Structure formats: C-alpha cells, structure tokens
Amino acid sequence: MAAGERALGAAGAVAFGIAVIAAATAAVEGLLRIGLLNRYIVPLPSEVLASFPRIVVEENILAPFVVTCKECLYAMLLVAVFGILTGTLLHRFVALRAATETWVAALASAPIALMYPLFLVLFGRSATTVVAMGLIAGLPPAILKTVEGLGGTRRVLINVGRSFNLTAGQMFAKILLPAALPNIFVGLRLGLIFCLINIVGVEFMINFGGLGHVINELAERYDLPGTYAAIGFVILVSILFLILTERIERCLQPGT
Amino acid sequence: MPAARDLSGVAGAPSGSGRVAAIRIAIILVVVALWEAASASGWFYRDVIPSLLTVGRALAVLAVNRDFYWHLVVSLMEVGQALAIGGGLGIAIGLALGGSRFLSRAFERYLYYLGPTPKIIFFPVMIMWFGVGPASKVALGALSCFFPIALSVAAGMRQIDPVLIRVGRSFHASPMQMAAKIHLPAMREPILNGVRLGFGVAIIGTLLAETKLSNAGIGYLIMQAYAVFDMPRMYAMLIVLFALAIAANELVGRYAGVHAVSGS
Amino acid sequence: MGAIGTEARPAQAMAPPPDWVLVVEDLGKRFDTPDGAVTAVDGVSFGVRKGEFLSVIGPSGCGKTTVFNIVGGLEPGYQGRVRIGGEEVRGPHKSIGMVFQEESTFPWRTVLENVSFPLEVAGVARAERHQRARRFISLVGLAGFENRYPSELSGGMRQRVAIARTLAFEPTILLMDEPFAALDEQTRLILGDKVLQIQQELAQTTLLITHNITEAVQLSDRIVVMTFRPGRVKRIVEIDLPRPRTSEIVGSEAFGRYVAQVWNDLREEATRGMAESEIGALSRRP
Known part of the structure; x- marks a missing residue:
C-alpha cells in the first residue's frame, strides 16, 4: 500500500514538473502574443517548435551532427588510447604518479577551453583544432580514473594472480585491467562529456565544423527561432549521449 | 596483523619526497628542453612555439602594463558577478531540491541533464537578452556555474546524516537554528565543492564569451593578441589565467577539504 | 621479545621423512609496527x-x-x-594452490570463467579448459551455476568457486587461509563436508589455516596448535577419527574429546592474546 502510494507520489511529482514547464512555456507564448515580451528578443515557443523540422530539412542539421559525432569519435579514440596508457604508466611507476598526479588534477580544473586560440594558430580553422580541443578536455578524467581503478584493485585478487604464477603481462591483462574497467569507463564517460562540450563549444567559437557552427550561422543570420531550435537540438544530443553512456556503463558491470 | 610493515622492505625503500621532487624537476627540465628545441627547430610557423625567454619577457611586460590590470579587473568583476548570481541561485534552488523530495523528483532531472551541455552556445541568446556589453558575459558565466552548484548543494543536503537532524530536533532547535547550526555546517563540504566546480566553469563561460565578442577583459586581450599574431603575449596571458584559476581552485579545495584530505 | 637474528638456532641436519611433501623449517618473521618491531612467527617447523x-x-x-x-x-x-618435494621454495610455486580468506572470485567472470582461469593462464585450449573446469565445479556442488556471476551467488557459493578455481590449478598442496571465516556456523559445517568429500576423491594434500576448533577437528588428520605472539608450535595433535568422515562426527564422544584437548592447549594462548591486546589498547590511549 505504502509503496504504491509512494510510486503514485513519484509519478505525480514528475507530472507536476512537466506541467510547470508546459505552463511556463505557455505563459511565455502568451506574454509574447500580447506584447509584454519582445518577439525580437524571445521567439514564440510555437515558432521554435515549428523550426525543428525546418532546421532538419532546410538547414540539414543532421550533416553537421554527423560531423560533430565524427570529431567526437576521433577525439575519444585518442582520449582512450592516451588516457589509459598514461594512467597505466602512472600506476606502474609510483614515483612518477606522486610527482604528476596533482598536475593532472590541476589541469583538469584549469580553463582548458580558453586555449583554443593557441590551437587555432597551430592547426588553423580545421577539424584538427576541434579534435585537439576535445582531446585535451577529455584526457584528465580518463587518466585520473584509470590510475584510480588500477590502484583500487583489491589486494586479494592480486594475490590470487600471484598464487597462480601470473606473469606481469598476464597480471595486467587478466586482473588489473578487468578490475579497473568499471572505473576506466567512468573516466571515459566523463571524458566524453567534456569532449562533447568542448567540441561543440569550439565549433561555435571558430565557426567551423558541426553543430556549434550551425548555431553560430543561424545566430548571425538573426534567425531567432532557428537558433533556439538548434540550441535545443544540441541539448537533446547531449542528453542522448549522457543517457546512452549511462546505459552502456551499467551493462559493463555484470551483476553489480 | 594490520598496519604492519615488512622490515626487510623498509630498509631498501628510497626516501619518498626527495625522489618526487627530483622527478618533478627532471620532467620540467625535459619539457623545457623539448619546448626550446621545438622553438629553435623552425618546423612551426614563426612564433607558434616561442622561446620561453620570449614568453618570460612578455610576462614581464604584462606585469608592468596598467592596461592589462584594468582588463584583468574587468574579467574578475564579471566572473565574480557571475558566481554571485549563478551561485546564489544555485544554492537557493539546490536547498529547495535537497529539502523536498517532491521538488527533487519534479525538477532535478532537468538540471542533471542540462548540466553537462555546452553553455557557450547560449551566448547568442544572452547577447539578444542582455546586449553586447559585460552583462551578457556575466549571464553566460552565471548560467554555467548555476548547474554544478545547484546539483552539488542538493546532493549535499540529502547526504546529511539523518541522526544529526534528529539530534537537532531533540534539542528543540528552531528552523533557523537548524539551518545555521546543523544543515549549513554539515553541508560545508558539498557547498564549497560546488562553488569550486562552479568557479571553474564560470571562468570558462565568462572568458569564452569575451573571446567571442567584447571590447574589454582578458578574453578580449587574448583575441587581440591572436589578431596581431603576438604569440608570446598570448601565452603569457594564458599562463596568468591558468595560474589564477588553479590557485583559486586549490584555495577553495583546501578550505573545503579540511576534514576529507583523502578525497581525490 | 626474542631477537631472531642473534639467537642461536638448532641445526636442522636431519632429513625429513620421505613421505613429507611440504616441509616448513624454522620459520621466523618480524614486522615493523607503530609500537615497535613485533615477532609474528618464531621457529615454526612442521611437515605435511x-x-x-x-x-x-x-x-x-x-x-x-x-x-x-x-x-x-x-x-x-x-x-x-x-x-616442497625436497626443493626449497621462494616465491609462488606451481605446486601450491591458495584459497584466501577474503572474497577472491573475479566479479567480472562467470563461475565457469573463474574456475577456468588457472587453465587459461596455463594456455589450455578453450574447449578443454571448460571441460576440466566443469568437473571441479560439480565437485564443489555448483553444477548448473556455470554461467552465473559471483554477485548472483551467496558467500558460501562464492567461496566454493574460489576453491574449485584453486583445485583446477591441480596443485600438489592445497593451502587455505580460513576460507570459511566469513560464513555462518551451519554453512561452515556443510562446506566442511564438501571439503572432506573433495579431499577424499582427489586425495588432495591440504594445509588449512584456521582459528575454528570444530572445523580443525572435523577436517584434519593432524592439528598444529600455535602459541600467541610470537607464534611458535605448541603441540601437534593427531586426530584419530575414522575416515571417510562427515559432519555427523561432530556429535561423537571422540570428537568432543579432541575439541576439549585442543581447546585446553589454546585457552591459555587466547587468554594471553586477549589480555595483551587490552593492555595494548590501554597504553595506546593518548
């Protein structure tokens, strides 16, 4: 009984949330229509909604979406390779790790995104710049989580490996790596999120490439509903990435 | 036998901190050497990898440049305002979400999913709403830092040990006393941690906006250096910016982590 | 407390009996603790x-x-x-298989993959190692659970997976460190039956480390009783109970006598251990 009531409460809360958002949108629509809000600053929500098919058909937003996905994919491949390699290296050499772990953590907290003019000089307005920005944004969490995962392997599992006379290579491949995998994946997931944020951001900043570029173009054309719809599209894509990677993460942890 | 160490192992172990310092110095030396070699090699466009001496000179020039400080203050003011607005809203909303299971169920998922999206793409909207001046940068910074702060305050409020709340109630503390003497002290760490995260993204949001469209601030100066291809100056400004951001992050982190050194 | 390095030790000139597969001679070990060096083990000798x-x-x-x-x-x-077999061992040896006290199954592997692990490491082909692993899985009574992950099993089942995995290594000597310490008494007795049955079927030489008297008497041919710090051999008790055994033997009079005998030897040591740890706790208080 109590559980059912609570479930109803949860569903009720979700419905309430949706209702409030819908009401707020309707209120904005109303205020715009009676002229209390300026239509040249905020477009009609109905127009924004109507623009979604338009940006898909006329602006062909799926093509830049694919471009952004590709850039993300390349950056993430590099993040995975260099992140796991560096993390393994730092795990293997304790002194090296003690010397550099705080540096990596500091780098993770630094405003890396602001380095884009540097890459712009190095690689020009090109996909390389975009991928490089994605790479340096995604690298720190991948490194830190790899180190954390490998170091967090339970002592007894390592002892099991030693009792079976595992070579160093077998120990890594069959015990340390699988034990660290859930953590490594968390790192890659965080890396992917940072990577996507930075890639779309840089595309917007340098007006090149995929989704960020489209938003910039629409804004420069002063296509208000289109800009809002494109922003909405990017947010949907981000949410999709987030949910997808969460699902994969859950699948990768058998039983737990 | 817990906390026991192997005698034979201890004898041969080198002293830790000295070795770490040596490795750090070695890494720095190697990086500097590689950098200088790359700089001297002539493989890159002129000045893309300037000699560190040149960068040092540019830093020195910046240090005595009054204009630079004015722009720095402009940026810091913008970031400060962004943090005040976004952080204040974030703490308020976070407290509301953390305190009410209903509100959390109704709205928190939207914050959770909107949090990790690129905020800079809202800049065109901010320009339309707040104009091309500092206000749009502050708005973008505030938007950036609102999400991590709200989420971390909400999570922090839920993590308070219920027994502490029961203790407060058992002493008949008033709601104000509960907030001041139980909730806030118990949430010190998550709040400061949220502020730390928020501060980082506020800097990024504000300064990125400056580099996109502005006539003042460090972001503006960086783009100016880019436009005239003054690489040493650009490196110098990025170094200052990174140093400030990392130092501030360290400071808040240290203040937040007094009781939890083992984090990270 | 005894300075090990300086103390003169009796020379072990005598050759061990030929049917001893494992010979432990005069083991000593010191640890460095915050309260100073502690001699954990001193002059421990026995053979299996x-x-x-x-x-x-x-x-x-x-x-x-x-x-x-x-x-x-x-x-x-x-x-x-x-x-081992006359050869001195330093480091993990292929004729010793270890079962640990802690949860030691690989959470990312199924039961079958866990038990196949030592064969996989040894380079045995997939089909054969699965076939051999299945034998040990049914030996510990887990047939039907091959494709489950450890998280889907109970603690007792997981420990049996760990035992099967070590048995699949086909060690000359099975070495177990309180493998049932985390389990409740009934599960422990039933798993004891399982261990007796396995030992019988494989004629497995086994060295069990335990603090549980019932378990030791139920399973063992001989029991080495150790003293509290420093650990020395206090007495070696022959358990002359008939084999094959089951846990039913726990109710017998002879069983009770052995338990009482071992407890008599242990009581003094355990009391001393408790007293010392209490004094230690007192002196450590600031």
Whole structure:
C-alpha cells in the first residue's frame, strides 16, 4: 500500500514538473502574443517548435551532427588510447604518479577551453583544432580514473594472480585491467562529456565544423527561432549521449 | 596483523619526497628542453612555439602594463558577478531540491541533464537578452556555474546524516537554528565543492564569451593578441589565467577539504 | 621479545621423512609496527604428508596468516625454509594452490570463467579448459551455476568457486587461509563436508589455516596448535577419527574429546592474546 502510494507520489511529482514547464512555456507564448515580451528578443515557443523540422530539412542539421559525432569519435579514440596508457604508466611507476598526479588534477580544473586560440594558430580553422580541443578536455578524467581503478584493485585478487604464477603481462591483462574497467569507463564517460562540450563549444567559437557552427550561422543570420531550435537540438544530443553512456556503463558491470 | 610493515622492505625503500621532487624537476627540465628545441627547430610557423625567454619577457611586460590590470579587473568583476548570481541561485534552488523530495523528483532531472551541455552556445541568446556589453558575459558565466552548484548543494543536503537532524530536533532547535547550526555546517563540504566546480566553469563561460565578442577583459586581450599574431603575449596571458584559476581552485579545495584530505 | 637474528638456532641436519611433501623449517618473521618491531612467527617447523589434511590453529595474532603467506610465497623477507618435494621454495610455486580468506572470485567472470582461469593462464585450449573446469565445479556442488556471476551467488557459493578455481590449478598442496571465516556456523559445517568429500576423491594434500576448533577437528588428520605472539608450535595433535568422515562426527564422544584437548592447549594462548591486546589498547590511549 505504502509503496504504491509512494510510486503514485513519484509519478505525480514528475507530472507536476512537466506541467510547470508546459505552463511556463505557455505563459511565455502568451506574454509574447500580447506584447509584454519582445518577439525580437524571445521567439514564440510555437515558432521554435515549428523550426525543428525546418532546421532538419532546410538547414540539414543532421550533416553537421554527423560531423560533430565524427570529431567526437576521433577525439575519444585518442582520449582512450592516451588516457589509459598514461594512467597505466602512472600506476606502474609510483614515483612518477606522486610527482604528476596533482598536475593532472590541476589541469583538469584549469580553463582548458580558453586555449583554443593557441590551437587555432597551430592547426588553423580545421577539424584538427576541434579534435585537439576535445582531446585535451577529455584526457584528465580518463587518466585520473584509470590510475584510480588500477590502484583500487583489491589486494586479494592480486594475490590470487600471484598464487597462480601470473606473469606481469598476464597480471595486467587478466586482473588489473578487468578490475579497473568499471572505473576506466567512468573516466571515459566523463571524458566524453567534456569532449562533447568542448567540441561543440569550439565549433561555435571558430565557426567551423558541426553543430556549434550551425548555431553560430543561424545566430548571425538573426534567425531567432532557428537558433533556439538548434540550441535545443544540441541539448537533446547531449542528453542522448549522457543517457546512452549511462546505459552502456551499467551493462559493463555484470551483476553489480 | 594490520598496519604492519615488512622490515626487510623498509630498509631498501628510497626516501619518498626527495625522489618526487627530483622527478618533478627532471620532467620540467625535459619539457623545457623539448619546448626550446621545438622553438629553435623552425618546423612551426614563426612564433607558434616561442622561446620561453620570449614568453618570460612578455610576462614581464604584462606585469608592468596598467592596461592589462584594468582588463584583468574587468574579467574578475564579471566572473565574480557571475558566481554571485549563478551561485546564489544555485544554492537557493539546490536547498529547495535537497529539502523536498517532491521538488527533487519534479525538477532535478532537468538540471542533471542540462548540466553537462555546452553553455557557450547560449551566448547568442544572452547577447539578444542582455546586449553586447559585460552583462551578457556575466549571464553566460552565471548560467554555467548555476548547474554544478545547484546539483552539488542538493546532493549535499540529502547526504546529511539523518541522526544529526534528529539530534537537532531533540534539542528543540528552531528552523533557523537548524539551518545555521546543523544543515549549513554539515553541508560545508558539498557547498564549497560546488562553488569550486562552479568557479571553474564560470571562468570558462565568462572568458569564452569575451573571446567571442567584447571590447574589454582578458578574453578580449587574448583575441587581440591572436589578431596581431603576438604569440608570446598570448601565452603569457594564458599562463596568468591558468595560474589564477588553479590557485583559486586549490584555495577553495583546501578550505573545503579540511576534514576529507583523502578525497581525490 | 626474542631477537631472531642473534639467537642461536638448532641445526636442522636431519632429513625429513620421505613421505613429507611440504616441509616448513624454522620459520621466523618480524614486522615493523607503530609500537615497535613485533615477532609474528618464531621457529615454526612442521611437515605435511602426502594426502594428509593438516590444520594450523591458533588464537588471533599468532601469525597464522603469516605462515600462510610465507608458504604460499607471497611474503618475502623471512627466516627459515619452505621445501616442497625436497626443493626449497621462494616465491609462488606451481605446486601450491591458495584459497584466501577474503572474497577472491573475479566479479567480472562467470563461475565457469573463474574456475577456468588457472587453465587459461596455463594456455589450455578453450574447449578443454571448460571441460576440466566443469568437473571441479560439480565437485564443489555448483553444477548448473556455470554461467552465473559471483554477485548472483551467496558467500558460501562464492567461496566454493574460489576453491574449485584453486583445485583446477591441480596443485600438489592445497593451502587455505580460513576460507570459511566469513560464513555462518551451519554453512561452515556443510562446506566442511564438501571439503572432506573433495579431499577424499582427489586425495588432495591440504594445509588449512584456521582459528575454528570444530572445523580443525572435523577436517584434519593432524592439528598444529600455535602459541600467541610470537607464534611458535605448541603441540601437534593427531586426530584419530575414522575416515571417510562427515559432519555427523561432530556429535561423537571422540570428537568432543579432541575439541576439549585442543581447546585446553589454546585457552591459555587466547587468554594471553586477549589480555595483551587490552593492555595494548590501554597504553595506546593518548
């Protein structure tokens, strides 16, 4: 009984949330229509909604979406390779790790995104710049989580490996790596999120490439509903990435 | 036998901190050497990898440049305002979400999913709403830092040990006393941690906006250096910016982590 | 407390009996603790005969786990010698299979993959290693659970997976460190039956480290009773109970006599251990 009531409460809360958002949108629509809000600053929500098919058909937003996905994919491949390699290296050499772990953590907290003019000089307005920005944004969490995962392997599992006379290579491949995998994946997931944020951001900043570029173009054309719809599209894509990677993460942890 | 160490192992172990310092110095030396070699090699466009001496000179020039400080203050003011607005809203909303299971169920998922999206793409909207001046940068910074702060305050409020709340109630503390003497002290760490995260993204949001469209601030100066291809100056400004951001992050982190050194 | 390095030790000139597969000679080990160096194990000697089930029993802090780690080759820097089939062993040895006290199954592998693990490491082909692993899985009574993950099993089942995995290594000597310590008494007795049955079927030479008297008497041919810190051999008790055994034997009069005898030896040590740890706790108070 109590559980059912609570479930109803949860569903009720979700419905309430949706209702409030819908009401707020309707209120904005109303205020715009009676002229209390300026239509040249905020477009009609109905127009924004109507623009979604338009940006898909006329602006062909799926093509830049694919471009952004590709850039993300390349950056993430590099993040995975260099992140796991560096993390393994730092795990293997304790002194090296003690010397550099705080540096990596500091780098993770630094405003890396602001380095884009540097890459712009190095690689020009090109996909390389975009991928490089994605790479340096995604690298720190991948490194830190790899180190954390490998170091967090339970002592007894390592002892099991030693009792079976595992070579160093077998120990890594069959015990340390699988034990660290859930953590490594968390790192890659965080890396992917940072990577996507930075890639779309840089595309917007340098007006090149995929989704960020489209938003910039629409804004420069002063296509208000289109800009809002494109922003909405990017947010949907981000949410999709987030949910997808969460699902994969859950699948990768058998039983737990 | 817990906390026991192997005698034979201890004898041969080198002293830790000295070795770490040596490795750090070695890494720095190697990086500097590689950098200088790359700089001297002539493989890159002129000045893309300037000699560190040149960068040092540019830093020195910046240090005595009054204009630079004015722009720095402009940026810091913008970031400060962004943090005040976004952080204040974030703490308020976070407290509301953390305190009410209903509100959390109704709205928190939207914050959770909107949090990790690129905020800079809202800049065109901010320009339309707040104009091309500092206000749009502050708005973008505030938007950036609102999400991590709200989420971390909400999570922090839920993590308070219920027994502490029961203790407060058992002493008949008033709601104000509960907030001041139980909730806030118990949430010190998550709040400061949220502020730390928020501060980082506020800097990024504000300064990125400056580099996109502005006539003042460090972001503006960086783009100016880019436009005239003054690489040493650009490196110098990025170094200052990174140093400030990392130092501030360290400071808040240290203040937040007094009781939890083992984090990270 | 005894300075090990300086103390003169009796020479072990005598050759061990030929049916001893594992010979532990004069083991000694010191640890550095915040309260100064502690001698964990001092002058421990015993041998395990082929096919024998030998238990080492002692109060907490008698250095049982240290003996386990040294014999298993996981603990460097000790005095004395461990010999298997006459050959001195330093480091993990292929004729010793270890079962650990802690949860040690690989959570990312199914039961079958866990038990196949040592065969996989040894380079046995997939089909064959699965076939051989299945045999050990049914030996520990887990047939039907091959494709489950450890998280889907109970603690007792997981520990049986760990035992099967070590048996699949086909060690000359099975070395177990309180493998049932985390389980409740009933599960422990039933798993004891399982271990008796396995030992019988495989004629498996086994060295069990335990602090549980019932378990030791139920399973063993001989019991090595150790003293509290420093851990020394106090007495070696022959358990002359008929084999094959089951846990039913726990109710017998002879069983009760052995339990009482071992407890008599242990009581003094356990009391001393408790007193010392209490004094230690007092003196550590600021």
